[in-house]
Amino acid sequence: MKLNVQWLKDYIDANDDIEKLADELTMSGSEVEEIEKPFEKLQGVVCARVVDVKKHPNADKLNICVVNAGDKEYTTVTSDLTVKPGDAVAFGPAGKASTADGKKVNSSELRGVKTDGMMFSLEEMGIESHSDHVFRFEEEVKIGADVKEVLGLDLTTFELEITPNRPDCLSHIGLAREVAVVEKKTLKMPEPSFDFSTKKDKDVDVEIESDGCWRYMAVRIDDVTVESSPLWLKKRLASVGLRSINNIADITNYVMMELGHPVHAFDYDKIPSSKLVIRDAKKGEKLLALNSKEYEFEGGEILITDGENPLAIAGVIGGEESGVSTSTTRVLLEIATFDPVRVRKASKHLNISTDASFRFERGVDANDTELVAKRLVELITSIARGHVVGFKDLYPHKMEEKEVYLSKRKLDSYVAYSTNFEDVEDCFKRLGFETDREGNGWNVTIPTFRIDISQDVDLIEEFARIYGLDNLPQTRSLPFIFSKKNEWWNFKSRAKSVATGLGYFEAITYPFVDPKIVEKFYTNEELESPKIINALSPEMSLMRPSLVFGLLNVCAYNLKHQQRSVRLFEIGRIFGKDEEKEMIAFISSGRLNEDDYTDKRNSEILNLKGDLQAFLDVFHVDASFVQKNIMGFENGRSAEILLNGKSIGRIGEISKEVSRYLDVKSPIHYAEIDLESIFENKQPIKYKKYSQYPSSFKDLSMFVEKGKVKAQEILKIAKSSSQYVTDVRVSDLYRGKNIPKTVYSLTITITYGAMDRTLSDTEINEAFNSLIEKLDGMDGITVRKV
Structure with a gap:
């Protein structure tokens, strides 16, 4: 919501100190995110x-x-x-x-x-x-x-964040009311003098056939002149980000920004039946809207029609064929209130968001309809000339003022001090609430523009907000409550520390994801994640089945903003059909060591695998990696992670298709494992004595045919080849020049030792030769003998 400070002063003698005024609005609940000068760049003219x-x-x-x-x-x-x-x-x-x-x-x-x-x-x-x-x-x-x-272009505007429960603040009058309450000043409401009593029902025919229309007032004005708006009107609209169209359209926008009630103008001569019927849409009906797009209805949307054909989508957007143009001489003004839930559904389904729908979705006060109509008539007849022929006002869904009882005892317990009757009543009076003392409390009548007030705790919040949280006396402090850290909490804390120690930064992402990227990792048959019925947007309409989606977005964002090395981890829940799991995920891309300019290496899948094994080693969990082509990952560059024969995660290089979708060129490597499985299978730390005798090391090189034997299998054979083997590691891996593409050269280093003595050369050579014979006899392995 944009607020023109100079426009605001039409209704309230507001503070001239812009910073103080912004602070007052922020502390009252309407956060000022930015203070702008809309014409600041216009210089030297x-x-x-x-x-x-x-x-x-x-x-x-x-x-x-x-x-x-x-x-x-x-x-x-x-x-x-x-x-x-x-x-x-x-x-x-x-x-x-x-x-x-x-x-x-x-x-x-x-x-x-x-x-x-x-x-x-x-x-x-x-x-x-x-x-x-x-x-x-x-x-x-x-x-x-x-x-x-x-x-007069030296204007100041505020960009405000209005919470969804305060639609009354989506207008200059609404925000002026807030300032008046805070500064204890008088609100000056517009007081148009037009009298509708002599024009009722004349030449205006309206019928309501939908229960989604709560009030509908139509006003007909003839002999208008549609032309460019006066400069003062254009300036005000431009200052709050609205473009000038013509005087009729500009006046409807002006009144919306002033009073917060969206209105619409029809060209009366473009309504074939000269009659408006508000009804529910039929499936398959279509409308060409003012944005020049055609929309097809699912059925159930509220429509403004001429009895047969749709003229507008109620509360969302008008139709192009019934819109006001320079040839218009008779206008029919719509001042209505619609069911906010149904407006929201229509807006979401049709993917249309307008200033009108933004307000109707949150709730509009039906009882200000006549004031809005009078203000429209006053401005149109003075700017576009013309005269009112007649009007019709239908109000089938009466919006009544609510009455809420607030006990002083409850109020005092919440604000933690003994309040004064006069202070409370003064606060509510300034808010526009009527109070009537009853016993040790008040019956408070809530005006219909405050749809967010429904119970006594809402009134307590209003008192604390207006009285000022900083002004509440400090009479006592809350006790400090100690909570025990359970074993699961300690384990997760340890897991975060280990991941950080491995050089990864923690990320926290939304649990809602975009189905478009999810379909690149899961088929429809595999996907069992719950869909969100009332999603914030289509891009957040599915609960995540994996942590990969949030981390991919964060990684891509960093890479596209000149971060050459990205190493992130996240601990969070994923969602299936009937279950949730807590996972830990790692993602890496770019330079392996960004701080060392001499190190030109980039992160590889084996680096991530090594980090993952280091993470598992801390908890003494022995998982295995089995090569498997997994959707969303490069073929031959992904693996399933197994623990006790059960799949607990996956690791791999993100596919080029996904990288192109994210507009990223660097390879991205990703791994995730079930944290709960690690917790259940973690082993206590065990210490054993080191041998006091020296160890011996032997290197063994071999050619390995791809796809026939896995390096992991070779290491396993080497470890079990002799009682004297204490450690086996890969010391070199080579692919490239001078060897066929179907093989790679692998060198392993075997450590031999004993606890009770120094091994003799004979014992070591016998064990080593036995291993050579075992490996050399395997299909797919050729030992390189020196």
Whole structure:
């Protein structure tokens, strides 16, 4: 929500200190995220007088103008052939001025004529989205004066984060009410004087056939002139991010931003039956909307129709064929209230989000309908002329004020001090709540614009919010409660410490994921994750079946923002059809050692596997890795992780298809394991004595055919080949020049030793030769003998 501070002051004598005003709004619950100057980049533009106009010698559609900007005369070229001598214009000298989007005005040559600057339109000043002509002042101005000062463009706007439960704050009046309450000042509401009593039901026919329409008021105004809006109206709309369309559309937007109630205008002559029927949509019906897109209805959406054909989607968007245009002379204004749940469903299903739907989804006060209608009539008849022919107001779903009882005892217990009756009543009065003392408490009547208040704790929150949390006396402190750390908590804490020690940073991602990326890892038959019915967006409509999706997004974001090395881990829950699991996942990409400029190596799948084995070794868990092609990973570059014959995770290189989807070029390696299985199978730390006698080391090199024998199997054979083998490690792996592509060279280092003596050369050689014979006789292995 954008708030124009100068506009706000129409309704409240607000604090002139912008920072203090922002702080007051933030502390009242409407957080000011940013303070902006919407026309800040518009610089150096001054008032100037056109002195001379003549035809461009080399272009029929261009004129050469000489303008006096006060300090001197400038030459400029324009395509606006309506500019004439004596016009007062906005002029930006070359090298000194810039447009509203920050673009510098430079000297240029157009068809052989050098320009010293440019005459500005409202488009270049950021007031209109499109301008056909150079802007000209209608009143007398001082030549050389700053245009921003003359036009009052030194405005301040707040970008506010309004919580979903406070739709009453989605307007300038709503926020002015908040400031009035905080600063203890009087709110000045608009008081349009139009009287509808003499116009009721005349030439306006409306029927409600849907229970989703709670109130509908239609007002017909004839003999309007649809044209460009006055400058003050364009400025106000531009300051809050709305583009000017025409005076009728601009007035409806203005009233929405002022009072918070969205309204819509129909061209009355484009309603064939001259009648409005509000009904539920039928499956398959279609509407061409104002955004030039055609929408097909599922059935059940609330529609505004002419009895047969849809004219608008209630609370969301109007139809193009019934919209107001420059040829319109009769308008029918809609001031309505719809069921917010049904508006939200329609908006989500059709994937349309508008300023109107944003407000209707959260709830609109039906009881301000007449005020909104009067304000519309007042502005339209004064700006677009015309006169009210008639209106109709149907109110089938009456919105009543709620009454909530609040006991002083409960209030005191929550705010932790003995409140004063007068302070509480004053606070509620400023909020617009009526109070009636009853016993040791109050019956509080809640106005209908505060749909968020329904119980006594809401009233307690309102009192604390307005009285000021900082102003509540500190009479006591809450006791400190110690909680025991159970074994599972300690294990997870240890797991995080180990992962951090391995060089990974912890990430925490959303448990909701995008089905589009999930389908790259799971088939429809495999996927059993729950779908979210009321998802925040389509990209967050599925509970994650794996931690890979959140970590992939974080990894891709970092890689695309010049982070050359990414190493992350996450501990979190994944979701299946009937179960949840807590997993730990690791992801790595980029440089292996970014801090060492001499180390040019990139992270490989074996680096991640080594880190994972180091993690498992800490908990004395002996898992095995079995090569398996897994969806979402490169073929031949992934494996299933087994523990006691049961699958507990997977590891691999993310497929190129997924990398392209994420727009990432660097290989990404990923592993995840079931943390609960590790917890259940972890072994206590056991210590054993080191041998006091020296060990001996033997290297054994061999050629291994790919796909026939696994390195893990070779290590297992070597470990069990002799009672004297104390350790076996891979010391070298080579693929490439001088050996066939179907094989690789593997070197292992075997450590021999005994606890009670130094082994003799004979014992070592016998054990080593026995291992050579065993391996050399295996299919797929050729031992390299020296």
